[in-house]
Amino acid sequence: MSHIFLPYGKTELKFELPAFARKLDLPELKVQVSPEKFASDLAPFLDDIPKKCNLAIVVADKTRLCGYDCYLPVLLDEIMRRKVDKSHIKIYIAYGTHLPQSEKESRETYGKVWSQFHFIHHDCRDRTLFRELGTTKQGTPIRIRKDICDVDFLITFGAISHHYFAGYGGGRKLIFPGLGEQMAIYHNHGLFLDHKKCRLAPDCRPGRLSCNPLAEDLTEIERIRPVDLAIHGILDHHGKLCQLLVGSREVFFQTACKIHAAHSEVSDPACYDLVLASCGGFPKDINFIQSHKAIHNAAMFVRDGGTLVVLAECRDGIGSDTFLPWFDLKDWKTAFDHLAENYHGNGGTALAMMEKTCRIKICLVTNLDKEVCDKIGIHKLSHDTVVKMVKQQHVSLAVISSAGYLVKISD
Numbered sequence: 443m444s445h446i447f448l449p450y451g452k453t454e455l456k457f458e459l460p461a462f463a464r465k466l467d468l469p470e471l472k473v474q475v476s477p478e479k480f481a482s483d484l485a486p487f488l489d490d491i492p493k494k495c496n497l498a499i500v501v502a503d504k505t506r507l508c509g510y511d512c513y514l515p516v517l518l519d520e521i522m523r524r525k526v527d528k529s530h531i532k533i534y535i536a537y538g539t540h541l542p543q544s545e546k547e548s549r550e551t552y553g554k555v556w557s558q559f560h561f562i563h564h565d566c567r568d569r570t571l572f573r574e575l576g577t578t579k580q581g582t583p584i585r586i587r588k589d590i591c592d593v594d595f596l597i598t599f600g601a602i603s604h605h606y607f608a609g610y611g612g613g614r615k616l617i618f619p620g621l622g623e624q625m626a627i628y629h630n631h632g633l634f635l636d637h638k639k640c641r642l643a644p645d646c647r648p649g650r651l652s653c654n655p656l657a658e659d660l661t662e663i664e665r666i667r668p669v670d671l672a673i674h675g676i677l678d679h680h681g682k683l684c685q686l687l688v689g690s691r692e693v694f695f696q697t698a699c700k701i702h703a704a705h706s707e708v709s710d711p712a713c714y715d716l717v718l719a720s721c722g723g724f725p726k727d728i729n730f731i732q733s734h735k736a737i738h739n740a741a742m743f744v745r746d747g748g749t750l751v752v753l754a755e756c757r758d759g760i761g762s763d764t765f766l767p768w769f770d771l772k773d774w775k776t777a778f779d780h781l782a783e784n785y786h787g788n789g790g791t792a793l794a795m796m797e798k799t800c801r802i803k804i805c806l807v808t809n810l811d812k813e814v815c816d817k818i819g820i821h822k823l824s825h826d827t828v829v830k831m832v833k834q835q836h837v838s839l840a841v842i843s844s845a846g847y848l849v850k851i852s853d
Contacts, residue, residue: 443833448843449723450807451755455825457718457832463839464714466743468679468848469705475509475686477516483688484520487671493525495594499533500616500669504543504551505725505732505761508601508675509683511553517599517673518555533561534590536600536620539627539787541761566624578662580655582630585623586667596667601675601683602702604849606738607634607646607790609657610702613674613695614664630659632785635793640778642793648739648849649707651696664692674698679706679844681722707851713745715837718828719845720753726846727754729761730810730818734791736845741798743840743850749803751828752845756810768792769817774800795819 443461447454459465491497499517501510514533522528533555535548542563549556564587565571573588590596598616605611619627633656636643643655651657672694676685687698721727721736733754744750760766764787771777774796781789798804799819806815807825815822823831832839842848 446841446843448718448720448753448841450720450753451727451757452724454723455753455807457829457841459832459841460835460839463832463835463841466708466710466840466842466848468844471676471678471684471705473682473684475513475683477513480513480516480686480688481520483686484517487688487690488520488524491521491524491526491595493527494530495526496530496592497521497526497532497595497597498590498593499531499597499599500536500590500620501533501552502600502612502616502620503535503537503540504547505540505728506601506603506612507551507681507725508599508677509686510551510599513683513686514552514555514599517597518559528559531559532589533559534587534621535561535563536616537564537566538615538619538622539566539624539762564621566619566622566627569623572623575666578659580633580659582633582659582663583623583626584618584663584666585626586618587621590617590621591667595671596669597671597673598669599673599675601677602698603677604648604702604706604735604739604847606648606735606794607631607643607656608660609647609649609651609654610699613672613698614660617667617669618660618663628785628787630656630663631790632781633659634790635778635782635785637782640775642790642797649703649851651699661692668692676702677847679722679847681726706847707849709851710743712743712838712840713748714743714840715745715748716751716832716835716839717744717748717842718751718832718839719842722844722846724755724757726844727756729758730754730756731761731765731788731791734795737798737804738794739849740842740845741802741804743842744802746801749805751805751807751823751831753807756808759810760814762788764788765792766814766817769796769819
C-alpha cells in the first residue's frame, strides 16, 4: 500500500492505494511568468493605444481564476503608463449565465484593483444591454453588449481550459457567451444536441475545435467582434498560473489551446473498473456545475458498468437553479425532446450527466445533500467509505488527482 493526498475544496483527503493502482498524473509545469516579463510582453501591444481611448478589459469570474490578484494590477499599471485616463477603463466580469458573485468573492478574486477600478457585473438577462450583430450560419443570434462593441480597445484576460462541449474555454468565450445575451447563449449551447439522431453531438467534446458545430459557431461570432489584445493564462494541474501568453487574432487562441493541450491531454486506450478522481480542488469543485467538467473527463477512463468516485466539495451547492428540474422528467428521451424544442438553462449538462449515469455508477464525496445526489442519480459516500472501497479493490483501479485538467483524447 502507498498513500496519496487528493484535493477536496481547499483541503486534501488521504487514501491508501494498492500496489496495482495506476496514477494518471499530469506533468509538472515550470512557472514562466513574472510581473516583469508580463509587462515586457504587453509593451508591443499597448504602445500604440490612443491616450483618449475608451478601454475595456474582460475577465472571468470566481470559477475560473487566472492570477488576477497579481497580474491584473500589472496590466492596469501598464495601460495607465500610456496616459490612458483611469475613468476611461472599465472591467467586465464575464459571467455568461453564471450566478453573480458577492462583493467579498470579487475582492478575493481580483485583489486590490477591485476597489480601485470600475468593475461591471454582466447580466445576460437584461435585454437592454445588447446589440444585434446578425446571425451565424447555424442560426445563433449574435447579441453582445453594445458598450463592448463601441470601445476603442478591447482586452480579454483569462485562463485556457478544456470544455466538455465547446472544445476549449477561456479566450474568445469571455466575449461570447461571457458577455452575451441569455437566449443567444442558449441557442449556441443547443448545438450540443444532434436533433436528427436524438443524441448529444459526438464532435462537441473536450479538445475538439474543428468539426465541432458549437466551437465553429463561436469562431464565427469571434470574427464579428474580435479583440485587440488577448491574454491567455496557462495553468498547471494545481491551478497555479505558469504562463501568460499575450497576442491577438483567431490563430493565437488556437495556439494557446495547443499549449494547454500539450500538458493536459492523454491518449490512454485503457478503461478501468474503478476510477478515483479529484476535480482538482477549489475552484474546480466550487459547485456541481463546475465539478461536472471533471466528472465528465474522469468518466472517459471508466469501463461500461464500472464505478467512478469523484471528490467534489460543491461548497456553493449546484451552482444553478436550472439544473435539477431536468431530473423531474421521467427519462433521458423526454428530457432530450424538451431541450431540443426549447434549449435553456443547464439542460445540456443534465443530459450529459444522465448519459453517464446510464453507463457507469457515479459516486461523490461531497457537501451536497443526499437527496440532491439521489435526484441526479449519483451516490453520496463518506471519505471513510471510499477509503475502504479503494483498499478492498481487486480489479483495475486508476487515480486522477486533477480530473478538471486531465482529458482523455480519442479519434
